[in-house]
Amino acid sequence: MNILILGLGYxxxxxxxxxxxxxWEVSGTVRSAEKAAELSRDGIRTLVFGGFAVSPxxxxxxxxADAVLVSVQPAEDGDPxxxxxxxxxxxxxxxxxxxxxxxxxxxxxQGGAWIGEDTPSAPTNARTRQRVDIEEAWLQLGRDSGKPxxxxxxxxxxxxxxxxxxxxxxxxxxxLIKPGQIFNRIHVDDIAGVLMASLAQPRQxxxxxxxxxxxxxxxxxxxxxxxxxxxxxxxxxxxEQAKLSQMAASFYGESKRVxxxxxxxxxxxxxxxxxxxxxxxxxxxxxE
Numbered sequence: 001m002n003i004l005i006l007g008l009g010y011x012x013x014x015x016x017x018x019x020x021x022x023x024w025e026v027s028g029t030v031r032s033a034e035k036a037a038e039l040s041r042d043g044i045r046t047l048v049f050g051g052f053a054v055s056p057x058x059x060x061x062x063x064x065a066d067a068v069l070v071s072v073q074p075a076e077d078g079d080p081x082x083x084x085x086x087x088x089x090x091x092x093x094x095x096x097x098x099x100x101x102x103x104x105x106x107x108x109x110q111g112g113a114w115i116g117e118d119t120p121s122a123p124t125n126a127r128t129r130q131r132v133d134i135e136e137a138w139l140q141l142g143r144d145s146g147k148p149x150x151x152x153x154x155x156x157x158x159x160x161x162x163x164x165x166x167x168x169x170x171x172x173x174x175x176l177i178k179p180g181q182i183f184n185r186i187h188v189d190d191i192a193g194v195l196m197a198s199l200a201q202p203r204q205x206x207x208x209x210x211x212x213x214x215x216x217x218x219x220x221x222x223x224x225x226x227x228x229x230x231x232x233x234x235x236x237x238x239x240e241q242a243k244l245s246q247m248a249a250s251f252y253g254e255s256k257r258v259x260x261x262x263x264x265x266x267x268x269x270x271x272x273x274x275x276x277x278x279x280x281x282x283x284x285x286x287x288e
Contacts, residue, residue: 007072051080
């Protein structure tokens with residue numbers, strides 16, 4: 001299998017390494033030559049693409065790809081990859097799977113209710129409204145080309161180097177208490193696992209929630225990490241007293257419980273980390 005990753009960041013990097021472990025050929029795009037050189041040392045053929053000019057090497061990579069994973073952050077005017085590469089993607093002769101990494105933020109605030117893929121999107125800010133538009137643009141490419149496009153809506157991403165334990169160690173952890181605040185999370189290994197499962201059985205127009213089994217208050221994760229490691233947890237702070245960035249405030253303005261039943265039912269996928277507890281135990285044991 002020949003995999004092309006548009007936007008080779010944190011989550012996509014774990015998928016890339018999982019693909020390499022299977023003996024697949026992996027190429028990916030980054031924004032700078034320095035990052036390209038770093039990732040190339042890991043065995044990933046890396047190309048520089050900033051969302052404007054498309055190099056001959058990238059055009060060739062699209063033409064040779066069996067699967068394309070899109071993990072680029074939206075630009076002000078939409079998806080930076082779709083416009084420049086749409087014609088090449090439409091014409092790619094071997095392409096049989098396109099995956100777009102989105103966010104459960106498109107559901108907006110659901111008042112802590114359980115939701116699934118059939119829940120209508122209800123974005124609450126410009127950023128998530130744009131995500132809904134970009135999802136639709138990728139799905140339209142699938143309809144126009146006949147190539148299977150899948151949307152993966154990710155919950156709060158964590159994994160090695162980015163988790164509650166590292167936040168405790170570097171002093172960035174907090175425990176803001178907002179009654180009724182509930183959300184899900186997902187380990188990067190399970191993101192890679194779900195993508196692998198989808199590659200084995202593409203379905204045009206599919207939307208999947210990629211999330212763990214147990215939504216819960218964010219402060220509970222920090223408390224568990226502190227108990228696990230013996231580190232001192234930060235004090236609890238009432239939400240009303242917190243000074244938050246615009247991004248953090250929008251996060252705390254939404255509460256929902258997201259179901260992963262479709263992923264389990266359609267793929268028979270068994271989550272490696274069904275809750276944060278199993279994951280943090282493994283991360284702590286690995287020296288995190």
